[in-house]
Amino acid sequence: MRQVRVHGRGGQGVVTAAEMLARTGFMAGHEAQAIPSFGSERTGAPVIAYCRFDDRPLRTREPVLHPDVVLVQDPTLLVSERVFDGVPDGGVVIVNTEGDADDVRTQAGVDRPGVDVITVPAMRITMEHLGTPRPSAAMSGAYAAVSDDITLEAIQAVYRTRFPGRVGEANARAAAAARAHVAAQLAGEDPEQAAAAAVDAMEVSHA
Amino acid sequence: MTTVHIPFMQTGTLAVGGRLLDLEERSVQSQADRPSSLTKGHRACQGCAEALAARWVMDTAVEESGGKLIVANATGCLEVFSTLYPESAWKPPWIHSLFANAAAVATGIASALRAQGRDDVRVLAQGGDGGTVDIGLAAVSGMFERNDDVLYVCYDNQGYMNTGVQRSSATPPTARTATTPAVGKAPGAPYGQGKSMPKIAMAHEIPYVATATVADLRDLESKVRTAMSMHGARYLHVLVPCPVGWGTSAAQSIALSRAAVESGIFPVLEARDGEIVATHPIRERVDVEEYLRPQARFAHLFKPGGEEGLERWRALAEANIRRFRLTEATP
């Protein structure tokens, strides 16, 4: 079983992000489940949602206590939220930030060398392609760069189905760009160039 | 051949049966094949104006709907005296659910009929003042606000008569009830409380609002006909004296209704879309005493110390006459 925790703020579509992630995992061939945490809505307040993938039907309804993957949609949450909590060694924390992994550890006040930290400028990529601050597709793209749980194709199909037309396409581009950005970082290549090339490749294939 | 002059005093606004009129002008009740929707065998008290009004309202509505009328009834005297298992005094399909929900049940019936495509069947809801003005107000207001296709009729006897004559928010000031006893400094129901349901209905700007009494049953009948000719939420408020609750003889229900109108205490009017379009002018104004004195619930007004109360009643009548222009003919 793979367990994911999404951190974001009210208004950033955190609950939708977890639901879309579950759909993406399902499209990628897994059983999937998304669980929002619930409360009185306040725009801007910290929000958590969970997601699980497995290769057999998911039974448990408990919240995710030990996430293999943590998606942090807003870097300001590193200060107020304990995003590394419960993450086992070997887990991954993916943060939307312009900074690097050291910045993330410093801001979070956490060392945890056993946990990988991946950074991606998901909000910048999202604003460039979508124009609204809902970075869930870009965060999923970054996730797809470091794991086989989900694929870029599944992300794009899910967003195109849910938001037919411009919004779906913009999310598909943001996901591609974010995935390429992270992949390039890990390969020691130029992430900005890779992200741009990934989007260009999409446009060529669509032309 | 000699001509017989029949005294025709009863034609016009105050006539009841109208058997001397041409066939087409006669009331529903004067016809041999009247529907008798609220039929014999019910257990209403002697002189119950609610039973009289309900019979006229229902028969007219049944006739206007071509016999296709469904009725939702709130808990109250009307329900209790007409449907004690295994008997029913109702001929149309009729449902009683609860005290506070007749308007909502009627909405449900109207919605089902719409979903079934039955635009030929009409829906009427009815209740007393408790079920309308007090506990059922939210449901009535909701039905008005949605403009559901329901005619709601309130039979107002100004108190909870079914439970033993307690005060409702339609109980008039100074009236003695079991919960506003005529003792102490301000005997009877307090001043400055209570609601005018017709005005509340008008504030919803529903297609039709009217008031009527059992003193003018042809007027009541004609208002039901008007209401039934329209669609959307309609409201009819009928003053129905209750001999038990008001402390009167059974023979006085009609006369008291007339006195309520002719003194200015109960304005008889019609409104469309929130605007008053007609008022019944006072023909021969009488003092409020003619209305109040026969009722035991106001007996304390006619004892030493009751003058202030009487004066307030006169002021109330004056205010109604001024506000509703009751001494002027409708323009």
Add this chain to the structure above:
Amino acid sequence: MREVLEGSQAVAMAVARCRPGVVCAYPISPQTHIVEALSRMSRTGELTDCEYVNVESEFSAMSVSIGSSAAGSRTYTATASQGLLYMAEAVYNAAGMGLPIVMTVANRAIGAPINIWNDHSDSMAMRDAGWLQLFAMDNQEAADLHVIAFAVAEELGMPAMVCMDGFVLTHASDVVDVPSAEDIDAFLPPFRPLQSLDVENPATIGTMAGPESFTETKYLQHMRFLDAADVIASWSARFAERFGREAGGLVARFDPDTLDRSATAPPAKWDDVTVIAMGSVLGTLQAAIEPMRAAGAHVRLVGISAFRPFPTQALRDAVGASRNIVVVDRALELGAQGVLTSCVGGALVGTGSRIHSVVAGLGGRPILASSLTAVIQRAIDGDLRRLEFLDLKEGGVPAPSLGATEVSR
């Protein structure tokens, strides 16, 4: 088609495909997503020949439902918590008049203190209202139960609540296969009311019954309620046959080792601890018990699918020879024990069972698999008390930690 759907969306789709004539709604968390979805469908044409009525209170929601059901239309509404209590008078009334309304209860706690999160206090407060209460263990069953509920309710002339855990199910997304409109059309007979407000056949509905007839009226309602068990079992069996999966029924049995739901699972044995629960916690219990079984523990799981009528015989059959019972209960009978525990105790009277009440998940407290495992182990070891509160924090009422992140839409 299997797809990832929020529980509320799955339920709304299933309800729409049952072709209700009247849907009425008043918003209250956590049932709102269901009626929002139905309102959209009533405008997009996915829900045809249906009147969608926005009312001014839950009391009117149930009252409109009473009117529309009595006038012969298939009727649906949904509520939760305070809303269910606000309509309580009409809830009883609908049952007394034999109106087969189907209502989703998105189970939620009752205040004070006000609390929007899940437990079963709301449905439990209406347990004697004369409604069937069918509890869903997951979102697939929640969707399926609505189809079964309409069939059962309409055959019996009796209203049915489909109870699903608020937020835990309503707001969670799962892989669900919502029955298609064609399959439901073939399965669910058209609504033919036993009695209705019909201008061609006028009837008086809702008369007063005095002391000379009231007892017999209630006795007949009671006998009808007892009939309901067979009708629920029969429609659930037909559902399983047509749709190829179990839903509803009286109790849910689980394979001893795989913990898969299985109607043919053997009854528990004399040396088993039997855990009894209802609703979504059954999923977490499956997850908790499977590894315990693999490690050799003698534990069995039984789910209550129909809480009303209470499945006394089916429960006794499933419990078999087991006499060490743990009831995981999401509602509290103050001063006594869990509400379900009392019902289980009534059903197992005379068996000499030790019955432990574990009150869990009140007001949305997450029920953790590890906590359940620990409680079950203590039952096996013989040191579980008669009444326990799962994960109770000692020392008074704790305040949430600074910056607690409980937020939703």
